[in-house]
Amino acid sequence: MRRSIRRIRRTLIRITEKFKRLIFVGVAIFMALVFMIPIIFTICNSFMNESEITANYGQIFEGGRGSGTHFISETVHLKFIPDMVSFKQYHTVLFNSPDYLFKFWNSVILVLPIVIFQLVVALLAAYGFSRYRGKLREIIFFSYIILMMMPYQVTLVPNFLVSNWLNIYNTNWAIWLPGIFSPFAVYLLTKAMRRIPTGIIEAAKIDGANEWVIFRRVCVPSVKGAVASVAILLFIDYWNMVEQPLILLENTDKHPLSVFLSKISTGEIGLAFAVATIYMVPTLLVFLYGEEYLIEGITYQGGVKG
Amino acid sequence: MRSLIKRTGKLNKSFKRAKRVSALYMIPSVAGVLLFFVLPFLVVIYYSVVNNPVKKEFVFLDNFKAVIANKAFRLAVLNTVKFSVVSVPLVVLLSLMIAVILTADLPGKSRIRSALLSPMMVPIASVILIWQVLFHYNGVVNEFLSRFDVGKIDWFNSDYAQVIIIILFVWKNLGYNMVLFMAALAAVPAELIEVACLEGANKWKIFLHIKVRYMSSSILFVTILSIINSFKVFREIYLLTGDYPYDSLYMLQHYMNNMFRSLDYQRLSAAAILMSLVMIVLIGVLFIIENVFGRDIEG
Secondary structure, three states, rough: OOOHHHHHHHHHHHOOOOOOOOHHHHHHHHHHHHHHHHHHHHHHOOOOHHHHHHHHHHHOOOOOOOOOOOOOOOOOOOOOOOOOOOOHHHHHHHHHOHHHHHHHHHHHHHHHOOOHHHHHHHHHHHHHHHHOHHHHHHHHHHHHHHHHHHHHHHHHHHHHHHHHOOOOOOOOOHHHHHHHHOOHHHHHHHHHOOOOOOHHHHHHHHOOOOHHHHHHHHHHHHHHHHEEEEEEHHHHHHHHHHHHHHOOOOHHHOOOOHHHHHOOOOHHHHHHHHHHHHHHHHHHHHHHHHHHHHHHHHHHOOOOOO | OOHHHHHHHHHHHHHHHHHHHHHHHHHHHHHHHHHHHHHHHHHHHHHOEEEEOOOOOOOOOOOHHHHHHHHHHHHHHHHHHHHHHHHHHHHHHHHHHHHHHOOOOOOOOOHHHHHHHHHHHOOOHHHHHHHHHHHHOHHHHHHHHHHHOOOOOOHHHHHHHHHHHHHHHHHHHHHHHHHHHHHHHHHOOOOHHHHHHHOOHHHHHHHHHHHHOOOOHHHHHHHHHHHHHOOOOHHHHHHOOOOOOHHHHHOOHHHHHHHHHHOOOHHHHHHHHHHHHHHHHHHHHHHHHHHOOOOOOOO
């Protein structure tokens, strides 16, 4: 009798455990789906033709007034599956309206030099910070961390002043230079280089390697993964930039697509989804191929004191 | 003996040489930081205590007083604080919760993690359209609510506007924080949890007394990161509502942008310094809290 009660109790516990797990899985999957919706929505809608989009969202973007030939439905439909898959939006963006491609190119031209040269500068600096840890270096490193934590509202004021002094205001240099010397990559790469066992470096030294060889042949190859991680994090961050161009680039022709896209929704709504999708393609590709590095990079960031 | 002294002397020399050489590697970065951040910031401090860049009369705290007395600045501070106070704890707690759920052995765990991480990859400019479709006056949410006889709300121009931005903020930042927490959870020593289990601690107690304390430095880090990100939320607001948003969405960056536009160096400098002070104090306080809270675990 007692034994059977115990058995029942045990199965009950097992069932509740299973039930809990089920709920956990359910919550997790639900969240995952909800989180993906905006991305999926944007991509799906980029395959609708203009009249379908106007019909669906005309109430929102055209203030409900019919623009002549187009039908606008009374209510707004959040649609995922296009009535008819069409590449017309893409065709128009790629071949008939050079403005968007131009802005896309602006983004590329603004972001890539920052990512590449911030990494170069940071690799060198990280070597200096990790090779020896004197008091002065610790102080400098600590001030880098403080600087890294300052929001744009603070750092943009110095940047603005410098760009005026150097006469680079309203040129790409005003974005590039502060970007290149931002301390973010230095911080992460220093942490990565400090994990290289000193034994390896000492061994290289005994073999007669000078500092440059140690840097080039030992340190840089050992932090390859971290470099990839930082590159991804930097790329995402700068690809999304808004504040810097708004303040440092007066000429809107030079603005990247990340700023320009916000103005599109009032004008050519038919193209908006295709442009938005094109703009997320590079980051999505980076995500698909570099997720492991991305996660590694985020993880590296944890533990401020390390 | 002598040869040993000689050798250590030689080593010492090579040590010093290596130290000097490795310092050279830092020059580009340090010079850049000095030129683009530190020196101009000193000038910013200077600007904040003189009355104007031409006359350069020393006025000490007048600019700060003027900034603090300014209505727009107060509104901006109030809104930014409101936003941060709600969104930062929310995103930290939510991401911690999901990290805990995901560290339990779930099927398709990595897929779910990718899905939750994907928002951070997507440039905000690409997804503002759906937010407009959802929360516009004629948008989907209102359409949905009208079925329940709830009147239409002009979300972006109402006191609910911040709620939308908070949702957007959580959506964007949750994955990042979650990954940080998952790494921290994985680093909690398993033996410790086993011992606690043997001593009859329940799961909740283990979580609160062991895991959370072990993760305290990560929690600190995620909180700081979220605070920084909450100051960046201007980006989302700008892309959604343009230069002149509804009052409750007027953030510090909007104020700064106006100052930039009017080239009001004095106020700009004073505001920047105020903000950096607030940031430093905030981070300092968080560090102290973390030190007290996680003390008996370290070491």
